Amino acid sequence: MPHKVDENWGFASLTVHGSGGIDPLTGAVSPPIYQSSTFAFKNAQHGEDLFKGEAAGYIYSRLGNPTIAGLEKEMAFLEKGEAGLAFGSGMSASFNICISLCSAGENFVSSNTIYGGTHALHKKVMPRLGIEPREVDATDLNNIEKAIDDKTKYIFIETPANPNLSLVDIEVCAEIAHRHDILLVVDNTFATPYLQQPLTLGADIVMHSATKYIGGHGDCVAGLAVSTKEFINHCRKMSLNDTGGVLSPFNAWLLLRGLKTLTVRMDRHCENGMRVAQFLAFHPKVEWVSYPGLRYHPEHELAKKQMRKFGGMIAFGIKGGREESKRFLDNLNLCTLAVSLGDCDTLISHPSSTTHSSYTDEELAEANIAPNLIRISVGIEDCSDIMDDLNQALRKI
Numbered sequence: 468m469p470h471k472v473d474e475n476w477g478f479a480s481l482t483v484h485g486s487g488g489i490d491p492l493t494g495a496v497s498p499p500i501y502q503s504s505t506f507a508f509k510n511a512q513h514g515e516d517l518f519k520g521e522a523a524g525y526i527y528s529r530l531g532n533p534t535i536a537g538l539e540k541e542m543a544f545l546e547k548g549e550a551g552l553a554f555g556s557g558m559s560a561s562f563n564i565c566i567s568l569c570s571a572g573e574n575f576v577s578s579n580t581i582y583g584g585t586h587a588l589h590k591k592v593m594p595r596l597g598i599e600p601r602e603v604d605a606t607d608l609n610n611i612e613k614a615i616d617d618k619t620k621y622i623f624i625e626t627p628a629n630p631n632l633s634l635v636d637i638e639v640c641a642e643i644a645h646r647h648d649i650l651l652v653v654d655n656t657f658a659t660p661y662l663q664q665p666l667t668l669g670a671d672i673v674m675h676s677a678t679k680y681i682g683g684h685g686d687c688v689a690g691l692a693v694s695t696k697e698f699i700n701h702c703r704k705m706s707l708n709d710t711g712g713v714l715s716p717f718n719a720w721l722l723l724r725g726l727k728t729l730t731v732r733m734d735r736h737c738e739n740g741m742r743v744a745q746f747l748a749f750h751p752k753v754e755w756v757s758y759p760g761l762r763y764h765p766e767h768e769l770a771k772k773q774m775r776k777f778g779g780m781i782a783f784g785i786k787g788g789r790e791e792s793k794r795f796l797d798n799l800n801l802c803t804l805a806v807s808l809g810d811c812d813t814l815i816s817h818p819s820s821t822t823h824s825s826y827t828d829e830e831l832a833e834a835n836i837a838p839n840l841i842r843i844s845v846g847i848e849d850c851s852d853i854m855d856d857l858n859q860a861l862r863k864i
């Protein structure tokens with residue numbers, strides 16, 4: 468029998484047991500994978516009724532699938548929203564949210580410190596559809612407010628931001644958005660709903676590259692959004708169903724499995740993240756460290772206000788130039804030199820030459836993405852092994 472979920476349970480219990488858990492049909496504790504592209508109609512009238520929306524049920528997996536629906540329900544539950552929507556990637560989530568909210572001739576205001584792929588979507592794709600992106604330095608929210616006009620449809624922020632770990636005050640940003648009668652969209656990839664719940668702080672739509680901490684094992688690419696039933700239905704029907712960037716049932720199952728261990732993984736990422744940040748902050752070969760948990764991080768007080776813990780992502784700069792950074796990266800053994808983040812494995816990268824190479828040098832400077840910035844996604848290995856590896860590679864500079 469499905470057990471009764473108590474919303475007052477701690478987050479770990481909620482992620483393990485989910486919003487309803489066990490499959491009512493069979494009692495399966497792990498949800499079934501409905502690996503089917505299509506679903507048989509009972510008769511011709513049933514098919515017509517399903518298409519008209521006059522009967523409930525599944526038609527075709529681009530339009531909906533029970534395993535994917537299970538994941539959407541869990542994410543909505545954990546993000547404290549009314550409904551969720553799964554996508555084939557985080558980029559598909561960003562794109563579909565944008566075209567659900569904006570038409571040609573309209574604009575949106577975005578932080579300029581965001582994932583490089585999202586920046587490319589804003590700068591290269593949306594203008595071709597007649598939608599104008601207005602990227603500004605969002606660490607000063609006056610810049611956001613000044614960029615809004617009567618054609619602005621939403622504000623987009625990432626907090627903590629990829630790759631420099633700057634933060635934006637979600638509550639204040641939501642107040643600005645609502646004062647102008649527009650929506651606030653928050654990319655919550657770095658924090659996850661365990662560390663930060665943007666909808667409870669006033670945001671209207673929360674999205675994820677679920678490829679990262681939600682999956683947690685580096686084995687699938689996926690995106691998720693959570694919002695009101697009204698927006699999710701609109702985004703599904705007016706955009707995702709027809710543009711088609713959907714998730715596969717198997718990847719939905721991997722994400723449901725990932726969610727079960729989200730809390731324990733995040734606790735370990737946070738614990739290791741704090742220790743590695745402190746280690747780097749005192750290292751003679753390191754010029755600077757950006758980690759929201761360090762007392763001197765410019766938004767440390769804000770981090771304490773809007774996040775439960777400080778996460779597993781760190782940005783830091785090595786003394787010297789590009790050559791020193793390359794030598795450091797090439798000498799690592801345990802830390803894997805790769806893009807992506809949020810995996811069990813520690814991943815390390817040089818954003819301005821990889822994930823953020825869509826930025827011009829001028830844009831990098833405006834977004835405070837230093838040429839020597841190295842981004843580390845601290846994994847769940849033994850922390851002493853991570854620090855030993857960083858130390859031996861730093862000593863080779």
Ligand SMILES: Cc1ncc(COP(=O)(O)O)c(C=O)c1O
Nearest residue numbers: 556557558582629656676678689
């Ligand atoms: C913060 C953030 N948002 C969105 C994306 C895009 O997600 P995906 O790679 O799943 O398409 C990424 C990818 O790295 C990201 O880091």
